[in-house]
Amino acid sequence: MRISVIGTGYVGLVSGACFAEIGHDCVCVDVDASKVERINRGEPPIHENGLEALLKKHVGTRLHASTDLRAAVLGSDITFIAVGTPFDGTRIDLSFIREAARQIGVALRDKAGYHVVVVKSTVVPGTTDEVVLTELEKASGKRAGADFGVGMNPEFLTEGVAVDDFMRPDRIVLGGIDARTIDTQRKVYASFAETPTLATNNKTAEMIKYTSNSVLATMISFSNEIGNLCSALGGVDVADVMQGVHMARYFTTMMPNGERVKAPISSFLWAGCGYGGSCLPKDTKALSAHGAAHGAPMPLIDAVIETNLKQPARMLAKLQAQFPSLQGVRVTVLGLAFKEDTDDMRESPAIPIVRMLAEQGAVVTAYDPIATDAARPLLPDTVTFAGSLAAAVDGAQAVMLITRWEEFQQLPALLNGRAEAPWVIDGRRVLAPEAFARYDGIGR
Numbered sequence: 001m002r003i004s005v006i007g008t009g010y011v012g013l014v015s016g017a018c019f020a021e022i023g024h025d026c027v028c029v030d031v032d033a034s035k036v037e038r039i040n041r042g043e044p045p046i047h048e049n050g051l052e053a054l055l056k057k058h059v060g061t062r063l064h065a066s067t068d069l070r071a072a073v074l075g076s077d078i079t080f081i082a083v084g085t086p087f088d089g090t091r092i093d094l095s096f097i098r099e100a101a102r103q104i105g106v107a108l109r110d111k112a113g114y115h116v117v118v119v120k121s122t123v124v125p126g127t128t129d130e131v132v133l134t135e136l137e138k139a140s141g142k143r144a145g146a147d148f149g150v151g152m153n154p155e156f157l158t159e160g161v162a163v164d165d166f167m168r169p170d171r172i173v174l175g176g177i178d179a180r181t182i183d184t185q186r187k188v189y190a191s192f193a194e195t196p197t198l199a200t201n202n203k204t205a206e207m208i209k210y211t212s213n214s215v216l217a218t219m220i221s222f223s224n225e226i227g228n229l230c231s232a233l234g235g236v237d238v239a240d241v242m243q244g245v246h247m248a249r250y251f252t253t254m255m256p257n258g259e260r261v262k263a264p265i266s267s268f269l270w271a272g273c274g275y276g277g278s279c280l281p282k283d284t285k286a287l288s289a290h291g292a293a294h295g296a297p298m299p300l301i302d303a304v305i306e307t308n309l310k311q312p313a314r315m316l317a318k319l320q321a322q323f324p325s326l327q328g329v330r331v332t333v334l335g336l337a338f339k340e341d342t343d344d345m346r347e348s349p350a351i352p353i354v355r356m357l358a359e360q361g362a363v364v365t366a367y368d369p370i371a372t373d374a375a376r377p378l379l380p381d382t383v384t385f386a387g388s389l390a391a392a393v394d395g396a397q398a399v400m401l402i403t404r405w406e407e408f409q410q411l412p413a414l415l416n417g418r419a420e421a422p423w424v425i426d427g428r429r430v431l432a433p434e435a436f437a438r439y440d441g442i443g444r
């Protein structure tokens with residue numbers, strides 16, 4: 001099929017490259033000309049495992065980037081909208097969605113045949129039918145249903161493993177105003193015929209995405225609340241508590257050979273220094289605001305958000321228990337991205353943690369295997385960025401682990417044998433406490 005994708009961020013570019021991989025012709029459109037140039041040179045503007053290889057393979061043949069939205073729409077059968085939907089402090093900001101829909105509508109005015117427009121961005125329930133469809137009809141002068149279809153296909157990819165998630169989906173959700181819209185989307189995903197696919201209306205598709213993200217955020221904040229109680233009680237470690245919880249058959253399947261297989265969901269039932277990224281923080285806030293605006297306040301989601309906002313300060317409290325004054329204390333922060341395997345800094349808990357450390361007068365060194373360039377503009381000027389893990393921890397009085405990078409498992413080898421062992425504060429509970437002379441962590 002001939003596909004156009006509007007927006008070449010994490011979702012748009014990964015989707016476009018994967019559409020090319022499964023045999024479609026795809027044009028990825030962005031207003032940012034520098035991104036478009038980079039993509040057309042085969043260079044991904046973001047770090048995502050496997051993305052560069054796909055660009056090298058398909059750019060110039062099945063995959064092109066362009067700033068010309070009109071030409072992309074006119075030259076394709078289906079257009080996916082993958083622009084940003086930030087939270088503006090009060091509610092979801094739909095200005096990028098509205099503008100993309102308007103521009104697609106203007107192009108459709110001159111299109112002879114039937115076309116399908118699908119929202120892939122995360123948008124609050126009602127947006128596709130009430131905002132996107134309306135803008136398309138207004139700008140095109142045509143009728144949804146008769147002249148074009150309008151669908152909603154939420155994206156469930158996880159940053160860092162987005163290409164793999166796309167190529168091996170666990171589910172495909174297809175919303176649409178009618179059967180023709182759904183059938184056109186089915187053709188796009190024909191290579192994944194074995195994947196469970198749910199066809200529904202647009203509002204349900206939108207709600208599925210918010211519910212999926214909200215349940216994950218809820219499990220994280222729940223675990224953090226349990227961890228904070230463990231810390232306050234003493235003599236009980238949340239890591240042991242959660243291991244005991246995971247052993248329940250809802251979370252761990254016992255195989256016929258006696259082997260226990262943990263369900264991936266249990267990784268969200270684990271205490272830490274808080275969730276971040278481009279989705280969970282903004283989507284929980286947008287859902288709560290949408291609920292309140294529709295007479296259905298969401299106090300549980302509000303508490304999830306509140307617990308998460310307070311979690312970075314718990315890391316500071318752990319450090320201050322060892323260093324009552326942080327003035328002049330040499331603190332190394334390990335991991336800046338909101339999660340491992342990505343350079344995405346959006347809403348990373350590292351940002352408030354580093355800012356609080358700097359405000360308290362700590363001498364901060366930071367290290368991340370790949371997110372340093374993205375982090376630099378977001379952190380205070382006083383922070384020193386190390387080029388390697390060994391250099392980062394050299395001379396540190398305290399080491400705070402914020403991101404679960406595999407590389408950080410080398411810490412015991414790097415720190416042990418020092419005359420004065422630094423304090424290790426584990427914000428993700430991924431290190432073995434007994435491997436360190438001085439160790440504390442969230443929920444301990």
Ligand SMILES: NC(=O)c1ccc[n+]([C@@H]2O[C@H](COP(=O)([O-])OP(=O)(O)OC[C@H]3O[C@@H](n4cnc5c(N)ncnc54)[C@H](O)[C@@H]3O)[C@@H](O)[C@H]2O)c1
Nearest residue numbers: 007008009010011030031082083084085096100121122155
């Ligand atoms: N990042 C994720 O892990 C993830 C996962 C699932 C869903 N989502 C959702 O997908 C959407 C996009 O997220 P993202 O992280 O890819 O965003 P992003 O901010 O990385 O990228 C959005 C891109 O759209 C471009 N853009 C904006 N308006 C445009 C227009 N009119 N024409 C062409 N290009 C335009 C921007 O320049 C930018 O490059 C959001 O709604 C997000 O919630 C994100």
